[in-house]
Amino acid sequence: MKKKALVVGSGIAGIAASIRLAVKGFDVEVFESNAYPGGKLSELLIQGYRFDAGPSLFTLPEQVAELFRLAGQKTEDHFEYLKLDVACHYFWEDGKKLKAWADLNRFAEEVETKLGEPAGHIREALQRSAFIYDHLAPLFMHRSLHKFGTWTNPQALKSYLKMGKLGIFSTMNKANERQFQHPKLVQLFNRYATYNGSNPYETPATLNIIPHLEFNIGAFFPKKGMHDITMSLYKLAESLGVHFHFNARVEEILVENGKAVGVLVQGKEIKSDILVNNMDMVNAYKTILRKQKQPKLLLDQPKSSSALIFYWGIKKNFPELDLHNILFSEDYKTEFDHIFNKGSIYSDPTVYINITSVYKADDAPAGCMNWFTMINVPNNKGQNWDELIAEARRNIISKISRILKTDLEPLIEVEEILDPRTIESKTSSAQGALYGNSSNNKFAAFLRHANFSSDIKNLYFCGGSVHPGGGIPLSLLSAKIMTELVS
Incomplete structure (x- = not known):
């Protein structure tokens, strides 16, 4: 039995x-x-628009593929994805723009041309990121830290000798300031702290492991959207006899x-x-x-940061935008001070816009785009969220309008909002913390x-x-x- x-x-x-x-x-x-299944990795359907409700970046697809392999299935028969040519588009208020090309040499050349940062600095940073990954991933990502054998295996013993080079004794920001000359590039690489809801001015530089996933390995997009990760694995589980209630x-x-x-x-x-x-x-x-x-x-x-997300149906196409887009704050340090120390939202937040209709046209009506528009915010400690959300919405629309040189407000024909309170109620995440x-x-x-x-x-x-x-x-x-x- x-x-x-x-x-x-x-x-x-x-x-x-x-x-x-x-x-x-x-x-x-x-x-x-x-x-429904999936927790944060779910979807919204609103008046002809489809939105992936939660996580929007797909890396390490082999972790999904391994589940199909274990079940004796071919991944491509159930779940298809493609590798992105551009990981992200970056925008600043002064008109500077960068495309983070998946091709490392092309990205390095782009940085040198647009910012004057020597191309070699990008290559060195991503080599260092790969070094951290090679030494820490087998220890911290693939094994239990709470079993004695983890700390006595040969991989762990090898990593002990490299501790000084793994960023444990520095912050992400300090490491990036040593690596890059241009403050915009420091800001770009500091952004990876947000991938687990952290503050780059406090979190250890070991988190510089993250760019390796996005650049050296690659960023990907499921052809049916992020929600297909949930649904393809849910169907696989059911095919194996798992019963969902x-x-x-x-x-x-x-x-x-x-x-x-x-x-x-x-x-x-x-x-x-x-x-x-x-x-x-x-x-x-x-x-x-x-x-x-x-x-x-x-x-x-202390809990990680949370998110404020506006799901916007935009009745216009913006060709300068891609799947992943970042509109940076002019004062990153102050933004994080508001999030982690003041428990509030800075008046000039960094805005992330995810638009799956760029790759999956039926996610929006013809000539329109589905904008998953997100800013990082503090977790829920009982703030006046209605007031914070209203002010943040005005600031976000103003910032996007300035950078894209358009009046955004009249283009919003559909809107849903997810904030730390609803994140907690829908996903049981303590204080609405994402991580x-x-x-x-x-x-x-x-x-x-x-x-x-x-x-x-x-x-x-x-x-x-x-x-x-x-x-x-x-x-x-x-x-x-x-x-x-x-x-």
Whole structure:
């Protein structure tokens, strides 16, 4: 008889965990409080426009492909994606523009031509990023940090000798200031701190690992949109016999004699051999694990930044815009000071615009574009969000209008808003933080919850709020690490 596994939450890590457990021979059921799978990786359909609701950057596609391979399927039969020629378009108020070409030499030449920064500096920075990745990825991304064997394997011992070169003792900003002459290029590379909701002026320079993913490996786009990551893996899980329960909020993880034995859903006890929590770790302990010992040190850690997103249907085509676009603030340091220290939104925020209709034309009506317009904001501490959102909206529209030299307001024919409050209510993310605990100190990697419980046998954790971190690739890797711990 098969062992039974229950998964709480159908975020991308929960779906990946269900696939891996099914392949491993478990009978798997997933309980999701929403009416749909995917958590943050969902979609919106509004009056002829389609929007990917959450994560918009796709890197390390091999983490998705591995799940199909494990199930004996060919990825291309179920999920198709393409590599981007341009990772991002960058805009500044003074009229400067940059295209971050996927071709490293072309990008380096673009930087030298547009900013006067020696092309060699780009090559050196990305070589350094690759060096950090080669030494830290096997240790921090692919293994549990909470098992003794991780720290005694040959790869770890090799990395200890390189600690001084891995950015642990510097901040991202300081490292980038040493690397580049032009402040705009420092700002561009500081932006990668936002990929896990951090502050480049505080987070360790080890996060300069991120450009390696985007440039040396590549940025990609699923041909049916980001939501297809969710749907293709959801269908794969179902084909393996995984059973999903929607609108099924777990009320409690049942623990008997120090062992997880099932869940309580709508007053009914459902028993299992193992239990996997894909819900945000902080909110899980506050709700479904409220009767259990609380890991206070981890729960009390500062949380990552959140986001304010405007889903705009724009009744005009802007040929100068691509899939990923950044309109930079004139004062980046002040912007981050507002986010992390003042708990507010700077009057000149950096604006990110994701437009999938550039590659997937049916995401918007003819002659129109679907703008996922986002700024980084503080997590929810009870601010007056209605007031902050109204002011931010005015500032964002004003900034875009200046840089694109157009009056944007009359072009907005569809609008939906997602803010830290609704992020928390829809995805159970504590304080609406996008990436769980903050990474604004050198010990942050060690202050994430393990992929297993040290107090409750047969209880495991996956998702962006636990090791190794937030974002699609790390969430998928959390499911991999977790499943490898299951016996």
